[in-house]
Amino acid sequence: MPDVTLEQATAIIERGRAHAAEMGLNAVFSILDRGANPVAFARMDDAWLASNDLAVAKARTAVMFRMPSEDLAAPVAVGEPYPHFDHVPGGGLILMGGGLPLVDGEGRLLGGLGVSGGTPDQDAALARVARGD
Numbered sequence: 001m002p003d004v005t006l007e008q009a010t011a012i013i014e015r016g017r018a019h020a021a022e023m024g025l026n027a028v029f030s031i032l033d034r035g036a037n038p039v040a041f042a043r044m045d046d047a048w049l050a051s052n053d054l055a056v057a058k059a060r061t062a063v064m065f066r067m068p069s070e071d072l073a074a075p076v077a078v079g080e081p082y083p084h085f086d087h088v089p090g091g092g093l094i095l096m097g098g099g100l101p102l103v104d105g106e107g108r109l110l111g112g113l114g115v116s117g118g119t120p121d122q123d124a125a126l127a128r129v130a131r132g133d
Helices: 006-023 050-065 120-131
Strands: 028-033 038-043 099-103 109-116
Touching: 006 028, 006 038, 006 109, 006 120, 028 050, 038 050, 050 099, 050 109, 099 120, 109 120
Parallel strands: none
Antiparallel strands: 028 038, 028 109, 099 109
C-alpha cells in the first residue's frame, strides 16, 4: 500500500497556509503516513506553541480511526455511558476538529492531516481546504 508522499504533503501544507492566511489564522500543519510516522510539519509564524502537539495528535487520530477526528467527538447524552474519550495520555489521540484521513482515489488510507490554530470548527474547515476538498 502506498503512503502519502512528501510532494503531496508539501502541496497540502501550501494550500493550508494560503487559506489560513485568508482566514487570519496562524496555523500548524502535520502530515503523517499511514503508519502514523511524520512526513511533513509546518508551523506558521506566531502560531500557538500548543498547536504543535495538537496538530500531530489530530493527524494521528485521523490515521488510527480512518475518519475525521471531529467525527469521534459525539455529544454526551445525560444518563448514557460516555462512548469515547477526550484524550488518551501518551497515546497522542484527540477528538476535536482538524484531523482528516488522507486517502487515494480508491479510498485506501495514505496518511493523516492535522491542523491546529483556531477553533475546532475553523481547524476542520481549514483541513478540508488543505486536503483539497
